[in-house]
Amino acid sequence: MSLTADQVATFVADKVGVAVSDINGDTALFSTGLLDSVSMIDLIMLIEHEARLEFWEADVTLDNLDSVDRILAYVEARNAPS
Amino acid sequence: MLAFTYYDLLAQNLPHNADRVAVVDGDRQSTYGELAAAVDRLAASLHERGVGRGDRVGIHLYKSLEEVVAMFAVARLGAVMVNVNYQWTVAQLDYVVRDCEVKALVVDERRAAELAKSDFAEVGNSIVDRAIVDRGIIVKGKNPQHPLMTAWDDLPASGPLPKVAGIDADLAAILYTSGSTGLPKGVMLSNHNLLAGARSVARYLGINSADRLMSLLPLSFDYGLNQLNTTCLVGGTLVMQSVTMPSSIVGTLVRHNVTGFAAVPPTWIQVVRYLEQVATELPALRYITNSGGKIPPDTLDAMPGVFPGVEIFLMYGLTEAFRSTFLDPAKFASKRGSMGQAIPDVETYVIDHGRGVCGPGEQGELVHRGSLISLGYWGKPDATAEKIRVCPELAPLIGDEKVVYSGDIVRVDDDGDYWFVGRADRMIKCSGFRISPNEVEDIVYQSRLAADVVAFGIDDDMLGQVVHIAVAPIDAAQYDEAVLAKYCRQAMPHYMVPRAIHQWAGAMPRTGSGKLDGPKVIAAITNNEIVFNTHPEIPKA
Numbered sequence: 001m002s003l004t005a006d007q008v009a010t011f012v013a014d015k016v017g018v019a020v021s022d023i024n025g026d027t028a029l030f031s032t033g034l035l036d037s038v039s040m041i042d043l044i045m046l047i048e049h050e051a052r053l054e055f056w057e058a059d060v061t062l063d064n065l066d067s068v069d070r071i072l073a074y075v076e077a078r079n080a081p082s
Numbered sequence: 083m084l085a086f087t088y089y090d091l092l093a094q095n096l097p098h099n100a101d102r103v104a105v106v107d108g109d110r111q112s113t114y115g116e117l118a119a120a121v122d123r124l125a126a127s128l129h130e131r132g133v134g135r136g137d138r139v140g141i142h143l144y145k146s147l148e149e150v151v152a153m154f155a156v157a158r159l160g161a162v163m164v165n166v167n168y169q170w171t172v173a174q175l176d177y178v179v180r181d182c183e184v185k186a187l188v189v190d191e192r193r194a195a196e197l198a199k200s201d202f203a204e205v206g207n208s209i210v211d212r213a214i215v216d217r218g219i220i221v222k223g224k225n226p227q228h229p230l231m232t233a234w235d236d237l238p239a240s241g242p243l244p245k246v247a248g249i250d251a252d253l254a255a256i257l258y259t260s261g262s263t264g265l266p267k268g269v270m271l272s273n274h275n276l277l278a279g280a281r282s283v284a285r286y287l288g289i290n291s292a293d294r295l296m297s298l299l300p301l302s303f304d305y306g307l308n309q310l311n312t313t314c315l316v317g318g319t320l321v322m323q324s325v326t327m328p329s330s331i332v333g334t335l336v337r338h339n340v341t342g343f344a345a346v347p348p349t350w351i352q353v354v355r356y357l358e359q360v361a362t363e364l365p366a367l368r369y370i371t372n373s374g375g376k377i378p379p380d381t382l383d384a385m386p387g388v389f390p391g392v393e394i395f396l397m398y399g400l401t402e403a404f405r406s407t408f409l410d411p412a413k414f415a416s417k418r419g420s421m422g423q424a425i426p427d428v429e430t431y432v433i434d435h436g437r438g439v440c441g442p443g444e445q446g447e448l449v450h451r452g453s454l455i456s457l458g459y460w461g462k463p464d465a466t467a468e469k470i471r472v473c474p475e476l477a478p479l480i481g482d483e484k485v486v487y488s489g490d491i492v493r494v495d496d497d498g499d500y501w502f503v504g505r506a507d508r509m510i511k512c513s514g515f516r517i518s519p520n521e522v523e524d525i526v527y528q529s530r531l532a533a534d535v536v537a538f539g540i541d542d543d544m545l546g547q548v549v550h551i552a553v554a555p556i557d558a559a560q561y562d563e564a565v566l567a568k569y570c571r572q573a574m575p576h577y578m579v580p581r582a583i584h585q586w587a588g589a590m591p592r593t594g595s596g597k598l599d600g601p602k603v604i605a606a607i608t609n610n611e612i613v614f615n616t617h618p619e620i621p622k623a
Contacts (some may be wrong), residue, residue: 017171017572030325032192033144036169037326037348038513038576041544057356061329 003051003075008068011046015039025069031062040065051075086250087273089157091280091314092118093246099317102291106338107147107322114317117151124155124188124220124234126241131217133186135160135247138256140184140215142166142175142193145324148222148234149301150310152188160248164256164268165302169575172196174266182256182268182460183214188234191223198226250274256460257304259401260518261469262489262507268460269401271304278453279304279404280311282426286408287342287369287395293318294366295342296334298326298349303514304401305373309344328356332364339366346374346514348544351381357388369393369411374514375546376502382418396422398502402458402469403450403486406430407500421492421500428452431485432494433475445493445503449473450486508600510539510547515577519600522549522578529569531556534590536603537580549578552603554586561585 009023016023016034029035035043043065044055053075064074083094092114095104100115112120133139139156141163143149149165156163166178172193178184189197197219218230225233254276256268289295289312297320299306313320321338323331331353335343345353350372370385370392377385377396385394394414398421399405407430409422424430429451432440440446458466473485489507492500510517522537534554539547555561563583570579584607591599 014568014571015576030327033168033324034192036576038169038545040326041348042576056359057328057352058360060327060352060356062325062327065327 002079003047003072005068005072007046007050008043008071011043012068015042023068026067028066029068030066047071047075051079053078085277085315087157087160087246087248087252088163088254088276088311089154089246089248091277091311092121092154092157095314095317099291102317103319104314105147105150105320105322106294110147112147117154120151121154121158122243123237123240124151125158126243127220127232127237128155128161128186128217129159129243130241131186133159133161133217134244136253137161137185137217138164138182140164140166140175140179140187140189142168142170142187142189143222144168144190144192145297145300145322146222147322148188150320152220153301153310157254158246159244160246160252162253162256164258165300165307166258167300167302167575169300169577171573171575173573174575177265178258178268179214181265185215186217187215187219189219189221191221191226194219194221194223194228194231195226198228198231248273250277253457255307257302257307257401260509260516260521261465262505262509263518263520264465265518265521265524267462267465269304270457270460271404272457275404275454275456276307276311277315278427279308280315282428282454283308283405284312284315285426287312287371289313289316289318289342291317293341293368294321294339295319296321296323296331296338296340296344298323298331298343298345299514303374304399304404305344305346305397305514308405309342328352329360332356332360332362335364335367336362340364341366341368342370343367344371344373347372347377347381347546348513350377350385351544354381354384354388358384361388364389364392367392369395371395371397371408373397373399373405375511376419378543379419386415396420398422398490398500400450400486400488400490402456403428403452403488404454404456406448406450406454406488409499413499417495417499419501420495421502423498423500424450428454430500431473431476432492432500433473435475438475439479440494442494442496442498445491447506448488448490448492448500449476450488451476451480451483455484455486508538510537510549512539512542512547512549512577513545515575517549517578522551522574522580525573525578526551526553526566526570528573529566531561531566531569534586534598536590536598536600538600538604538607540581540608542581545577548581550582550584550607551580552584552586552590552607554588554590558587 013020095114254273258266393411396409398407432446434446491503519537526535542548
């Protein structure tokens with residue numbers, strides 16, 4: 001199973017109470033306070049579950065999580081054969 | 083100068099400390115002098131709009147330098163700051179506005195846009211059109227062109243200001259917090275409460291002008307507010323940290339040579355895990371503090387290793403009494419997990435109701451005595467009288483002086499240190515936030531999907547507790563749990579959203595007097611007597 005942009009955008013839109021179309025690939029999720037720390041834990045659980053990976057604490061960064069695009073790029077990099 | 087009012091905390095720095103950095107916010111910083119100038123500018127605009135002594139001003143901003151400016155601008159006028167947690171929904175902001183009749187608001191552009199738009203289906207959004215907020219709304223960022231709103235950047239550079247007024251007994255702040263019942267209540271804090279709290283905590287943490295404290299916690303939370311207050315009291319520096327990710331927090335600790343860092347348990351769990359994976363030297367860090375709940379044992383065990391040479395203070399407080407106890411860091415190794423004893427200038431007692439004051443080995447309810455006791459709840463004299471009252475068991479010691487009943491059951495050990503046992507009521511605590519089960523239940527009823535609902539807390543490794551609800555649907559055939567879950571996510575702040583919805587078949591049991599038998603429902607669920615329907619969209623860890 002893999003994680004899609006739509007799943008992440010739907011998760012965020014649901015949390016914040018806006019339309020999915022309001023969440024673009026580059027919408028800042030954490031650096032603007034759109035999502036809080038409790039939501040962060042839920043988002044990480046969603047990513048871990050859907051993308052079948054375990055987050056390393058050191059990877060919980062704005063670079064990896066602050067937008068839908070960054071999340072997908074992180075998941076792709078993690079799942080790439082090394 | 084001696085400080086009497088909250089504004090004095092800032093003003094006392096101006097004669098000798100004006101050039102010292104007061105606040106760091108990302109790449110920006112502000113000296114005490116610059117901060118005071120920005121405060122005067124905003125205060126002049128609020129004054130021009132008619133905000134005066136005693137008026138409540140709502141401050142609803144993402145953590146930033148501007149939040150601090152807004153707080154002191156309100157205090158400069160002798161008005162009352164009402165910091166509303168940024169995570170709260172528009173409906174909750176609306177509740178606060180109505181509850182304490184907020185006359186003016188300072189919000190950011192995201193919330194301003196939500197307020198200006200009128201498509202919020204429920205109670206929200208009438209808020210900007212209401213006669214209550216008749217002194218206007220200042221918007222940090224883009225002004226959505228609403229007639230009541232003015233962009234902060236468009237405010238005049240200066241304007242006439244009244245003489246600084248007020249006495250230490252004046253109401254200075256209202257902090258909204260939940261209890262075991264009903265909707266959130268506004269805890270009224272006087273200038274005296276805020277200053278006494280800052281002095282007490284600055285004394286036992288040994289805070290001085292060389293300290294650089296990290297402000298990660300919301301300023302709408304007594305524990306978070308006190309980082310700002312103690313910083314100004316001693317002329318130190320406050321480093322704002324709005325992003326809660328551990329990598330970002332640790333980066334700020336290093337980059338800004340932070341000396342003191344306060345957080346709640348979920349943050350400690352993540353930061354400790356991070357430091358275990360990414361060893362980081364923090365040579366400037368002098369002390370760390372925890373409040374808002376118990377840190378899990380494995381995290382506590384790891385703390386001295388990842389924070390070598392750092393004093394670890396475990397603290398306890400409740401908004402109604404601001405701050406109450408701390409564990410002497412010298413006892414951390416031998417008593418990790420204890421709440422310790424009363425902070426300076428405060429007395430606490432443990433009461434076995436109807437029997438007396440508890441001694442070593444006994445347990446009872448913690449009560450708090452001293453000048454940190456708040457003025458009570460805004461507009462709720464009955465609730466105040468229940469929380470802050472004369473304690474018959476203490477009459478031989480303090481007569482008819484009132485104390486705060488915490489609702490927390492603690493055990494006293496042989497040294498007089500306290501250990502948390504549990505709550506005397508149904509209050510739920512998630513990630514440091516107090517949640518009233520009634521408030522959760524009220525919102526679920528508003529969905530019109532539930533005939534009966536019981537909300538309760540379930541222990542959680544990361545968050546302390548999380549909310550679960552048991553629901554007996556109005557129409558079982560039509561009931562769709564996903565619809566209810568979505569309603570909750572939109573109507574509640576994130577920390578309040580139920581992590582599991584347990585569907586109850588048929589009507590829920592009731593007591594002899596016809597009230598829902600909550601304990602019976604909760605027992606049936608926690609004992610797995612009924613089917614466990616976990617939340618469909620939040621996978622279990």
